[in-house]
Amino acid sequence: MKSSVIVFPGSNCDRDIAVVLEKLQFKNTMVWHKETELPKSDLIVVPGGFSYGDYLRSGAIAAKSNVLSEVTAQANKGTLILGVCNGFQILIESGLLKGALLRNIGLKFISKNVFIKIISNKNKFCNKYKKDQVIELNIAHNEGNYFTSKDHLKELEDNDLIAFKYSNKKGEILNESNPNGSIKNIAGILNNNKNILGMMPHPERMADKLLSGEDGLDLFLSIMS
Amino acid sequence: MKIDEKIISSHGLKTEEYSKIKELLNRDPNILELGIFSAMWNEHCSYKSSKIHLKKLPTKNNIVIQGPGENAGVIDIGDDDAIVFKIESHNHPSFIEPYQGAATGVGGILRDVFTMGARPIALMNSIHFGEPKNEKTQNLLNGVVSGIGGYGNCIGIPTVGGEIKFNKTYNENILVNAMAIGYAKKNKIFYSKAKGLGKSVVYVGSKTGRDGIHGASMASAEFDENSEKKKPTVQVGDPFTEKLLLEACLELMKDESIISIQDMGAAGLTSSSVEMASKGKLGIELDLDKIPCREKNMSPYEMMLSESQERMLIILNNGKENKARKIFNKWDLDFVVIGKTNDTNNLSLRFKNKKVAEIPIEALADKAPLYDRKSTNPKISKKKLNTKDFKNIKIEDALIKILSSANYSKKDWVTDQYDQIVMCDTIQKSGGDAAVVRIHNKDKAIAISVDSSAEYCKGNPKIGGKQIVCENWRNLVSVGAKPLAITNCLNFGSPEKPNVMGEFINCIDGIKEACEFLDFPVVSGNVSFYNETNTKSINPTPVIGGIGLINDLKKIISMETKKNKNLIMIIGKTFGHLGKSAFAEENLGFSDGVPPEINLQNEKNNGLTILKLIRENLVESVHDISSGGILVSLAEMCIGSKLGMKIKKPKDLVNSIEYFFGEDQGRYLIEISPDNLQKINIFLKKNNIYGEIIAEVQNDAFELEKVFSLSVEKLCKCNNQWYYNYNAINKK
Numbered sequence: 001m002k003s004s005v006i007v008f009p010g011s012n013c014d015r016d017i018a019v020v021l022e023k024l025q026f027k028n029t030m031v032w033h034k035e036t037e038l039p040k041s042d043l044i045v046v047p048g049g050f051s052y053g054d055y056l057r058s059g060a061i062a063a064k065s066n067v068l069s070e071v072t073a074q075a076n077k078g079t080l081i082l083g084v085c086n087g088f089q090i091l092i093e094s095g096l097l098k099g100a101l102l103r104n105i106g107l108k109f110i111s112k113n114v115f116i117k118i119i120s121n122k123n124k125f126c127n128k129y130k131k132d133q134v135i136e137l138n139i140a141h142n143e144g145n146y147f148t149s150k151d152h153l154k155e156l157e158d159n160d161l162i163a164f165k166y167s168n169k170k171g172e173i174l175n176e177s178n179p180n181g182s183i184k185n186i187a188g189i190l191n192n193n194k195n196i197l198g199m200m201p202h203p204e205r206m207a208d209k210l211l212s213g214e215d216g217l218d219l220f221l222s223i224m225s
Numbered sequence: 226m227k228i229d230e231k232i233i234s235s236h237g238l239k240t241e242e243y244s245k246i247k248e249l250l251n252r253d254p255n256i257l258e259l260g261i262f263s264a265m266w267n268e269h270c271s272y273k274s275s276k277i278h279l280k281k282l283p284t285k286n287n288i289v290i291q292g293p294g295e296n297a298g299v300i301d302i303g304d305d306d307a308i309v310f311k312i313e314s315h316n317h318p319s320f321i322e323p324y325q326g327a328a329t330g331v332g333g334i335l336r337d338v339f340t341m342g343a344r345p346i347a348l349m350n351s352i353h354f355g356e357p358k359n360e361k362t363q364n365l366l367n368g369v370v371s372g373i374g375g376y377g378n379c380i381g382i383p384t385v386g387g388e389i390k391f392n393k394t395y396n397e398n399i400l401v402n403a404m405a406i407g408y409a410k411k412n413k414i415f416y417s418k419a420k421g422l423g424k425s426v427v428y429v430g431s432k433t434g435r436d437g438i439h440g441a442s443m444a445s446a447e448f449d450e451n452s453e454k455k456k457p458t459v460q461v462g463d464p465f466t467e468k469l470l471l472e473a474c475l476e477l478m479k480d481e482s483i484i485s486i487q488d489m490g491a492a493g494l495t496s497s498s499v500e501m502a503s504k505g506k507l508g509i510e511l512d513l514d515k516i517p518c519r520e521k522n523m524s525p526y527e528m529m530l531s532e533s534q535e536r537m538l539i540i541l542n543n544g545k546e547n548k549a550r551k552i553f554n555k556w557d558l559d560f561v562v563i564g565k566t567n568d569t570n571n572l573s574l575r576f577k578n579k580k581v582a583e584i585p586i587e588a589l590a591d592k593a594p595l596y597d598r599k600s601t602n603p604k605i606s607k608k609k610l611n612t613k614d615f616k617n618i619k620i621e622d623a624l625i626k627i628l629s630s631a632n633y634s635k636k637d638w639v640t641d642q643y644d645q646i647v648m649c650d651t652i653q654k655s656g657g658d659a660a661v662v663r664i665h666n667k668d669k670a671i672a673i674s675v676d677s678s679a680e681y682c683k684g685n686p687k688i689g690g691k692q693i694v695c696e697n698w699r700n701l702v703s704v705g706a707k708p709l710a711i712t713n714c715l716n717f718g719s720p721e722k723p724n725v726m727g728e729f730i731n732c733i734d735g736i737k738e739a740c741e742f743l744d745f746p747v748v749s750g751n752v753s754f755y756n757e758t759n760t761k762s763i764n765p766t767p768v769i770g771g772i773g774l775i776n777d778l779k780k781i782i783s784m785e786t787k788k789n790k791n792l793i794m795i796i797g798k799t800f801g802h803l804g805k806s807a808f809a810e811e812n813l814g815f816s817d818g819v820p821p822e823i824n825l826q827n828e829k830n831n832g833l834t835i836l837k838l839i840r841e842n843l844v845e846s847v848h849d850i851s852s853g854g855i856l857v858s859l860a861e862m863c864i865g866s867k868l869g870m871k872i873k874k875p876k877d878l879v880n881s882i883e884y885f886f887g888e889d890q891g892r893y894l895i896e897i898s899p900d901n902l903q904k905i906n907i908f909l910k911k912n913n914i915y916g917e918i919i920a921e922v923q924n925d926a927f928e929l930e931k932v933f934s935l936s937v938e939k940l941c942k943c944n945n946q947w948y949y950n951y952n953a954i955n956k957k
Contacts, residue, residue: 009557010465012381016649048647050379053465109374111644112637140378140644205646210663210778212646 001026001224004041006071006087008033008062013048013084017204021045024220033065043080043223044071046087048140048202058101058143059089068094080124080223081196085141088188088198097191097198099148104141105181111140113212114179116187116201117167120160123194127225128218134171135215137201139179144200146182146189156189163197164188226256236263242594249588257526257574257582262589264492264530265499268754271593274720275752278733282747283740288709289748290411296337296488297407298748299414300710302774306664307411308671309343312351312404312714312770314753318459319401320448323368324375327352327401328462331376332534334405336488339471340537342415342478343407346648347662348377349675350387350403351714351768355396357631357951362391365399367952372462373403374642379464380471384643385662386655387675391631394679397448397758402714404675404770408664415478417487419505419540419566424484426498426509426564427546429553430470430536433494434519436460437532447719448758466535466558473556474537482545489536495529497538498564499572503590508569513576517559525576540566600726606684608817610803612880615813620856620881621933623812627853627886628860629943630811631951635864638948656865657783658703658849661775670781672706672773678852679766681820684805686728686765690735691823695890697771698743699849702832703893705782705839706773708743713750713769718762720754728765736767742825745771782839784848785865786896786922791845793862793870793920794905795855797831797892801883807853808886821888828891834914835893843905846896856885856929858894859920860940863927869937872920872929881932896922 003026007014014030021028021043029039033051038044051062062068068090075081075096083091091097104110116137118129129135148156156162164187168177178185180200188199203216226232233243236259246254246262254262268274284292290307291299297311315330331348338345352369355362377384382405437460477483485505487497494516502509513525519533541549546562553560567573572589574582615623627633635656645654652670653661659674676697682689694711701708713736718725740747756763775781786793803809804818838844850858856872863870875884897905902918909916928934 009469010379012379012468012647016647019649049381050465050468053379053463055465108371109378109642109644111378111646112641138646140647205649208649210652211649 001042002040003028003043003045004031004038005045005047006031006033006067008049008051008065010051010053011047011049013202013204017045017047017084020204020207020220024224031067033067036066036070038070038074041079043082044074046071046081046083046090048085048087051086051090059086059093062090063093072096075196078193078195082125083198084202084204085200088200089143091196091198096196097189098152099146099189101143102145102147103143104145109142110179113138114201115167115169115177116164117171117173119162119165122160123163123190125197125219125222126163128222132171134167134169136206136213137203137216138205138212139201141200144180144182146186148183153183159192161190161192162186163190164199164201228253228256228259236260237267238263242266245594249592250584255582257529258584260526260530261495261582261584264495265589266593270492270496272752273594274596274598274754276595277597278730281733281737283737284746284748286744286746289746290414292748293750295416296340298710298712299341300748300772301411302671305411307409307414308406308772309338309341309409310404310406310712310770310772311337311749312402312712312768313337313751314714314716315401315403316399316716316753316756319369320365320399322459323365324372325459325461327369327372328376329460329534330401330403331373332462332464332467333490334403335380335382335467336490338405338407339474340415340486340488341409342413343409344475345382345405345407346650347406347660347673348382348384348403349660349673349770351400351675351677352387353390353392353395353400353766355391355399356393357391359396369401370639370642376462376464378644380468381647383645383647383651385645385651385660385673388677389636389639392679394764398756398763400716400756400766402768404712406673406772413478415483415486417485417501417504419485419501419507421484422566422568424543424566425541425546425562426511426566427539427541427549428516428536428559428561428563429539430558431463431466431533432517432519432559433523433528433531434533435523435527435531438527438530447755460532460534462534469556469558470535470537473553473558476552477549482542482549484540484542486537486539489538491532493530493532499586499589501538501540502572502586508567508571508573508586509564510567510573510575511564513574515561515563517561525574525581598720598726599723600730601723603686603724603727603731606817606819610809610815610818615882618812618882620885620929621935623808623882623886624856624860625943627807627811627857628940629947631947633807633853633857634947635945637945652781653704653783658700659706659773661704661781663778668778670775670778672701672704672775674700675768675770676700677766677768679764680805680816682732682767683764684818684820686731687735688820688823690732690767691739692820692890693767693769694736694739694743694745695823695828696851697769698745699832701771701773702835703784703847703849705780706775707836708745708771708773710746710748711740711769711771713747713767715750715752716756716763716766716768717754718757722762725762732765732767739825743829780839782844782847784846784862786862786868787845787866789868789922789924791896791898791922792902792918793859793922794895794897794916795892795919796835796895796914796916797827798889798915799855799884799887799892800889801879801887802889803883803887806886806888807857808882821890823890831891831893831914834912835895838895838905843901844895844897848894850892850894852888854886854888860927862894863937864941864944867937867941869923869926870920871923874930874932
């Protein structure tokens with residue numbers, strides 16, 4: 001499979017995700033934000049980091065970059081788009097996903113491992129996971145507090161568009177297991193066509209047994225299947 | 226402008242130093258030149274009070290590629306790989322403006338590392354605050370922690386650990402020491418020494434603003450009640466620009482374009498240009514009209530003394546300008562040729578077509594004042610505790626008290642604000658004896674530990690200096706790493722006070738003795754004097770940052786217990802030394818004791834034994850015994866794993882409090898499988914090492930035979946609450 005990882009000034013998880021893609025035999029290209037054309041790709045990744053320093057508002061400047069209009073065109077054609085952390089913020093700012101990512105409720109940067117429950121596995125990103133499976137992933141963000149309108153929330157729920165929620169180890173979705181204040185503990189959502197996934201946790205950080213675990217690997221294996 | 230007494234002293238210069246300037250120039254300096262001298266001759270840049278003593282430290286062995294004197298130290302870790310690392314203080318700015326002070330401390334140390342051609346792979350820190358109840362502490366703590374996190378998280382380099390301590394000695398002078406570690410190819414290290422005449426001197430990075438003017442001079446003076454007013458001398462950090470600068474520099478370093486490179490740190494453009502010219506024995510001419518400025522109408526004085534962050538000075542090979550410019554343009558950074566090297570041996574500055582300064586480089590660097598300051602032998606405490614002093618204290622109460630205290634609590638509240646695993650090579654995060662970071666794409670890793678023990682140094686600076694090197698060495702050993710080399714940050718009061726100088730000299734003697742014995746050279750470092758307010762100095766606080774090498778990723782070991790029924794053995798003898806211990810401090814409020822003696826021979830033998838046991842796969846976990854003694858260390862092993870432990874009562878002749886809380890040095894706890902016991906005993910006997918089984922791993926309960934039993938859950942809870950409670954109470 002072919003993948004592209006978009007690199008903005010300030011991206012800092014671009015290498016991490018490329019390492020995982022290459023390990024899984026993706027033919028990967030790093031694409032600089034000033035490019036106006038994307039190589040032919042089955043998957044486009046908008047990685048984590050602090051694009052443009054997160055000045056103005058996380059993701060806001062990157063959403064206006066050259067390459068993003070090309071990403072949008074590809075998204076509309078059905079190419080798979082994965083936005084992780086700052087990538088999720090950029091997809092929201094560009095309108096490819098709906099809602100908003102606010103400051104964490106504790107007003108502090110949070111970096112730690114959390115439990116994530118698979119809410120929907122009927123999509124191209126999560127089909128290797130079982131529904132309701134609990135996995136452990138790492139989060140590292142300042143603005144991951146997902147918020148959206150009542151109508152959109154209903155749309156997400158009715159159409160099975162919530163991919164992940166923060167839970168405890170047993171899979172219970174509680175206030176105490178919500179690290180950042182996200183509405184309904186939402187950790188990742190899909191667009192209506194289910195070809196775009198935005199998520200705050202970092203699957204690429206859990207793809208090596210020697211580090212903290214391999215729970216993120218199935219996300220990439222899902223994309224490949 | 227006429228230079229009078231007032232102007233001279235406001236530049237932090239003494240009258241006799243001003244006379245020396247006139248003598249070196251053969252005339253009176255103008256105000257710009259005076260500013261340049263003050264920037265180069267202050268303590269922070271010139272090391273004028275410490276230089277003659279620092280020379281005593283061992284700085285070479287067969288793995289040292291570059292010792293002190295460059296932007297950072299460089300060591301060889303085999304296979305043409307090198308590790309570049311350094312620790313530096315940002316104490317004064319962090320007290321005045323905690324967020325920016327700490328953030329720019331991180332930014333500065335990162336630049337020191339990537340200036341040498343290394344990609345930074347990890348950050349560490351050592352931060353010291355006043356008592357928690359001091360009204361300034363909470364604000365400083367919050368600001369410093371978010372500043373460290375804010376910079377590291379944004380630039381995308383993991384902050385993998387460090388230490389955080391509270392003591393009233395830091396009430397008016399906090400310490401913020403940041404360490405950066407980078408990886409480079411051994412044959413691709415870049416240095417600051419200029420070479421060749423007529424070469425282009427290039428300014429890259431951020432624009433120059435009016436921030437941080439005289440920052441280095443501010444850091445070379447003590448504080449008083451007017452310190453607040455020094456806020457404008459603190460620089461403002463921009464980690465985003467630093468990320469661009471990092472990538473652009475590393476891209477340019479791929480070929481042979483760069484002759485030499487130096488970051489603009491303390492004293493900005495002045496020190497970077499002087500440093501390069503001085504090392505190359507050349508002159509340098511700069512055209513100040515070309516300096517990219519953030520603000521209008523900046524004067525030469527402001528440009529030369531600004532400490533705006535994220536800037537570099539590069540000397541390029543002929544014909545490489547266009548290529549280099551292209552790279553910096555790609556990263557949206559300024560790239561301007563601002564001058565040339567020449568053979569005048571002078572720093573010459575031009576502004577609006579006029580020469581505005583001309584100073585012999587030698588006068589600024591080699592001829593800077595050098596002092597052999599007066600020193601007195603430090604007072605060595607001799608007070609001892611008597612068993613009567615603690616006969617009414619219950620062991621379990623003392624344990625809980627230590628585990629729940631500010632200094633011994635788990636630091637999750639802090640470390641959860643640091644991205645510890647970006648770059649995806651962090652094998653062991655903070656919380657263990659040392660952090661472990663893999664070398665990208667390789668089957669080897671480095672271990673990193675940062676340590677200090679100001680309490681011991683206060684009690685006896687020489688023993689303290691020795692102890693802290695040993696503790697650092699022990700921490701590296703405890704994760705399975707062969708200790709290689711250290712960087713140090715020496716935080717002290719005013720060198721103009723003989724007693725402070727005495728503490729400094731004795732600490733250095735201690736560090737030297739331990740480093741020599743353990744073949745653990747000092748390859749980089751920094752001295753921070755004048756940590757004092759209204760003439761009150763901090764306790765002597767040398768901080769050691771050590772690096773160890775792990776050649777086999779399968780042999781990394783951690784401290785939490787692994788399996789029920791495994792045995793816990795102590796390596797090294799216990800005498801029950803309670804002076805300066807966590808027990809004495811937390812339970813008796815007694816802090817005037819004598820620190821424990823160091824036996825370097827035992828230290829080395831015990832450590833090497835641990836490494837051999839790890840390599841032979843005979844141990845399941847290792848934890849060194851440091852502050853808090855045996856019982857606190859055992860509890861920490863359980864807190865990590867959530868497993869319990871059954872601890873044997875010591876023999877009757879020993880006092881239990883002394884046995885369990887004594888801080889005798891050179892000891893380790895190891896977890897072993899009962900199947901390996903015999904093999905280990907034979908091995909220890911053969912090597913003449915003391916080892917004794919003192920506990921067994923079990924589920925749930927942490928118990929001492931016939932004395933107490935606590936649930937591990939309770940231990941975890943009391944160990945993890947302090948920060949949350951502290952911030953909750955003070956928020957109201």
